[in-house]
Amino acid sequence: MNLALVLDSLPQLLSGLLVTLEITAWALALGLAASIPLALMRVSTNPVLRLPVFGFIFYFRGTPLLVQLFLIYYGSGQFRPELEALGLWVYFREPYFCAVLTLTLNTAAYTAEILRGSIQAVPFGEIEAARACGMSRGLLYRRIILPKAFRLALPAYSNEVVFLFQATSLVSIITLLDLTGVARVMVARTFAVYELYIAAGLLYLACTYLILWVLRKVEYRLSGHLRPREAEPARPDLSPAGLP
Amino acid sequence: MKKLVLGFAAAAFGFAAVSASAEEHVVRIGTEGAYPPFNYIDAEGNLVGFDIDVANALCDAAGFECELVVQDWDGIIPGLLARRYDAIIASMSITEERKEVVDFTEKYYATPAKFVKADDRDLDIPDDISEANDTLSGMAIGVQRATVHENFLRDNFGDADIRVYATQDEANLDLVNGRVDLVMADSVVLLEGFLETEEGEGYSFVGPDYIEEQWHGEGIGIAVRKGEDDLREALNAAIEEIRETGTYQEINAKYFDFDVYGD
Missing domain, CATH: 3.40.190.10 (Periplasmic binding protein-like II)
Structure with a gap:
């Protein structure tokens, strides 16, 4: 175990970790934003809305992320003239963009499916009660169904966040120098396989538990109304002495 | 039983005779036959390529009678050590790791x-x-x-x-x-x-x-068993000779439009 080497390599590993976190953050933000309309389309009774989303989720959940990365990165090269005509090639040219796009589509598909499940799990009684109050469809979704669905989805979504964070390690295959990519480059040079992969692994581990800790806090907050009320502190007796 | 013992003795003697003659007259050269354009088997099933032409030219120059033996890459050094052949001409890079088990001649090519x-x-x-x-x-x-x-x-x-x-x-x-x-x-x-x-x-x-x-690295050399300095020196002299007579350059031109020997 060569500790000096690990310490020397730490700045480079941390710069790789920064790329990993950036890619994760972009993909999560964009993927979550996309997943809400996708989930709503997925639960729609209109097949024109439902079927394309069903196909999208079916494909991205059913194929390995590595294949999706190759498809978008190398596959887009084959359609370079078309993409250039559309002015999109400047984006697809960059491995960073291809990585974020692939991870976004992947996480959007998984998140949409999680949300679908929790939308359908909202108790019908609550929906009925909202309708009885005269809520419109939009208001019903905004006030009742989606907030409830988000709370129900959170534990499953926490898993998805961690999976996505770890899945970003695949982007080194399309030349990006994320944490894994940096470690691989340094291993090829120093042959210090154990030291560098253990160091990279510990960085992933630390971030994973940090993410889980934050999400647990969020979950705790959002479920406040479900916890039994803590015993209220005894109020000082303010009544004038002697009165009944 | 006696026959069997005799048979073994004859086989052992025969084997000894072959290997003795190999050391004296025939030099067997191991190659891979799967690394075009350096050494490969062509459509007619012949072993051809730059390494093969160089091997034949070296044998002519050194006055050896040569025999080529095909061996898979991962077993090519073990085959040399097991005396299946006496030298490897198979585009093998001269590396420190290999130098621990075999000796190398000077390079016979080095592609940039x-x-x-x-x-x-x-x-x-x-x-x-x-x-x-x-x-x-x-x-x-x-x-x-x-x-x-x-x-x-x-x-x-x-x-x-x-x-x-x-x-x-x-x-x-x-x-x-x-x-x-x-x-x-x-x-x-x-x-x-x-x-x-x-x-x-x-x-x-x-x-x-x-x-x-x-x-x-140092380029591509011919591997021989450790301590076989006579063979190594003879091959080194032969490399020098074919470089001087122009045979090497002819072979070079047959395969490549640039100089594969390097500086």
Whole structure:
């Protein structure tokens, strides 16, 4: 175990970790934003809305992320003239963009499916009660169904966040120098396989538990109304002495 | 029973006689036969290639009677140690690791590393490495991961955007896709695997040949068993001779339009 080497390599590993976190953050933000309309389309009774989303989720959940990365990165090269005509090639040219796009589509598909499940799990009684109050469809979704669905989805979504964070390690295959990519480059040079992969692994581990800790806090907050009320502190007796 | 013992004795004697004569007259040469254009089996089933022609020329020059033996790459050094043949002429790089188990002759070729670019890309790479580093500053260069070429680029072209790929084919693909400006690899690998294929049309070598011992090793040599100095010296003399008589250059020209010997 060569500790000096690990310490020397730490700045480079941390710069790789920064790329990993950036890619994760972009993909999560964009993927979550996309997943809400996708989930709503997925639960729609209109097949024109439902079927394309069903196909999208079916494909991205059913194929390995590595294949999706190759498809978008190398596959887009084959359609370079078309993409250039559309002015999109400047984006697809960059491995960073291809990585974020692939991870976004992947996480959007998984998140949409999680949300679908929790939308359908909202108790019908609550929906009925909202309708009885005269809520419109939009208001019903905004006030009742989606907030409830988000709370129900959170534990499953926490898993998805961690999976996505770890899945970003695949982007080194399309030349990006994320944490894994940096470690691989340094291993090829120093042959210090154990030291560098253990160091990279510990960085992933630390971030994973940090993410889980934050999400647990969020979950705790959002479920406040479900916890039994803590015993209220005894109020000082303010009544004038002697009165009944 | 007696017959059987006699049989064994005859076999053992026969074997000893063969190996004794091998050491004296016939030199057996091991090669791989699966590494075009250096050594491979052609459509007619003949063993051909640059290594084979060099082997035959060396045997002529040294006055050996030679016999070629085909052996898979992973067993090629064990086969030498087990005396299945006496020398390996199979494009084997002279490395420190191999030097622990076998001896090498001087190199008989050393292909340089080179850059490849698109023909319509206006770019000249100066011979001087530090000037070249300035020229290539910020450009994307594709290279195969964990190769001597990656190390060479990282140490000498640190200002470039070095992109590492799992295979050379992927790096070539991204050159065609326009994601990288250049790729670097062994010149023969680039020539055979890319430039002379359909995908490689419109691409060509650019810049000088790179062959720096610190990164690229000492070149390709002939391996012999440790301590067999007579054979090694005879092969060294033969390499020198075919270089001088022009036989080497003829073989070179038959396969490549550049000098594979290096400096």
